[in-house]
Amino acid sequence: MNDLARLLRDQARQLGLRSGIDRNRIWLWEATGTRPSAESQVLLAAVLDIPAAMIEQLGWPGWLPAFEQPAPFSPSGSRAALREVQVTRMDRRSFLVLSSSTLVDVAADWARIEPRHLSQALGGQSVDGELLQWLEDRSGELRSLAAGPHPRVSGLIDAHLNTTIDLIAQDRYTPADGRRLHAVAAGLAHCAAWLRFDADRHADAQRLWQAAVHAAHQAGDRDLAAVALSDLAYQATWLSRPADAVRVLEYARSRTRTPAARSLLDVRRARACAVLQDRQGTQRALGSAETELDRMRPQDTPPVVSWMSMADVNADAGRCWLDLGDPGRADAAIGAGLDELDPRRSRTKAVFLTYRAEGSLHSRDVLAAAADARAALDTALNSGAARCVDLVSALIRRLDGRPERPMVELREYARDVGAPRPGLGGRGARGAVPRAGA
Template sequence: MDLDRHPLAHLRRHNHWSGEDLARLLRDQARRRGLRSGIDRNRIWLWETGRATPTEESQLLLADVLGVPTAAIEQLRWPDWLPAFEQSAPFSPSGSRAALREVQITRMDRRSFLVLSSSALIEVAADWARIEPRHLSQALDGQHVDEELLTWLEQRSGELRTLAAGPHPQVCTLIDAHLNIAIDLITQGRHPSAAGRRLHAVAADLAHCAAWLRFDADRHADAQRHWQAAVHAAHQAGNRDLAAVALSDLAYQATWLSRPADAIRVLEHARSRTRTAAARALLDVRRARACAVLQDHQGTQRALTSAETELDRIHPNDTPPVISWMSVADVNADAGRCWLDLGDPGRARAAIDSGLGELDPRRSRTKAVFLTYRAEGSLHNRDASATAAAARAALDTALDSGATRCIDLASALIRRLDNRTEQPMIELRDYARERLAA
């Protein structure tokens, strides 16, 4: 096997480990387990060149070092369980087709293992910020795409986006089916450049929806692939705002998974080419969130002020559908989350309450997240009754939405209250056990 392509070699270089460094880490882990190991750098080299396969014991040691659940070893063969990173595709017609085909590949999703490293994630954003969309080729091998089919796909895309906002478990399958059709037409069809741009716009919209559904299901690697595909397709369609929004979603995911510094760098590139105030407002709010996690008070305040300024400039007529939901409710509630992170629960509570009061009631997943923020704010204020009431509402809303990410967020907050002896907290724990067991 090619040394440069083996995932273990890639992981080792990514962590700046020499062969001897990794061998020493494995021997240390063996000692902690009460075992003896003779792993040396030559053994590592044999694994990376495919001349030998690690024993089951060695793979368990390696999983410990890499922080990989042992279940992954059982489910996936060596070396497929290694959380190696993929490389980003170039922003060219062929590169974008490759990124789109990636989401058609059926694979076991390893949930929290991201496919893009920090450098690769930022490279996607930087490449997009540098490159202007190119015209698609006048013809691709395959069949002609007629106007009737193209119009039908565009209409269905809009309808599916609307359905994706609600608690409709079947919508993910429908979106995947239509996305596969669009990708097949792009990669196999023959059409003029105008039709090609429309097809890419459909693919971008559907990939973006599919990514959010996977993110809400805690399928992070799969979500990342779909967001990257959305950036590529939007780029080929010439839709800067959709590409920027998809990049901002990648940044939001990075913050959610404790990589806020990556998020800020991605957002810097993404904002450089936005066209509408709504898109800039969203990117500013997400930058504020990342700054708050990093305890950057000034950066948070600047980003929130900019978001409010852009919000005042929004005109519904020039706001693309992908960002039409952006409102003062989102700015306020996310600002509240920022103040919580920065240790100002009083200011946070007022902002979160304002955001919840103005939120579109159909946005159940967003409401569940905001209610969890309210509960955390009440916890900071040592208000047991308010904390229990908000946490119960958050759990109910999350369960009704069916979004694993929201359920996990509310459940994690409730687990933090296990040592609390106030009556409202005891009743909350009993209620949560019943609801989660149902």
């Protein structure tokens, strides 16, 4: 968003205008539906290379490139979706996420289409088997590294993804090798999307998750496609669009194959229902998540959901109860989740600690809230995930003016370690803690 704001200001100067557009104003356009002024729309159209006449013809936000049709779930359509993630020019959707209709259409189209065999490879030299095996091995290692605080892994994942996409684009492989190539691309795109999401780059994350759905579809991996769709739903809840999340998850769950995948989707549905204040829907989804998790067998669980555990069900259930106004039940559930959580999952821990701190505030336990918020901030900063830092920083900013000594010490500590302040942070800078998962 900083890059887009700079481009908009540069465009204004070229036209002899003065503009105070910054990332916070762009955030308002994106996340709250605030309508840009006529002048700002003209600047935006110029930067995005959109004819100015389209502004009046289609109106805001219909003229934006984000309002486009998703690629079809065919070999050529999936190649187009994968190719899109390689584009290096200015991203026309860099400050926007998909519209509700487009997001749901992606899920609906996938749910209706049964995976087909890839079309026969064209003539010419086929993909080198040794290179394909190497890509499979390395992609698995990179996905494991991405779970930790490794700042350089994102570039490595992108490089391997680009190589795989280039091989797919050549269309010189057997059907079996084609499925393997698409499986590699799906796994890497899925991982790259999470890294973008953690960095608050939501449009980039969406494009990569869409690519992962397409690639998984061509690989015949229903669970990976369903999980990638559920990630889009999860992001929709994070961006205060829980109704979109519920609809996407309905389509995604319809074609899952394993209990672990269904459990994950059920948990995410529960989260969206809780934000919508649908207590019955939340309880049904959480009950189903536990039932499916009990059916989970390691030998039948694909890697994309191998991490799913009762820790996730418990902690996310706690966030649900917090949203539904039951802080006591929330504290017990989040505490159980944190006790069972894999210590390597630092980003998830930071989010869950933030939720428990918020619950303690509701229960007026100032000391516990301050301790969890401080631990959450340390964990988030160590993880390097901007969305986690923003989440806990937003909670700490809500405590401004609180006179209790633990709160004063917490604010001083946050200032000393360089936590974002109002106007400098990301999505959390607007004050409210986003209601989302880990």
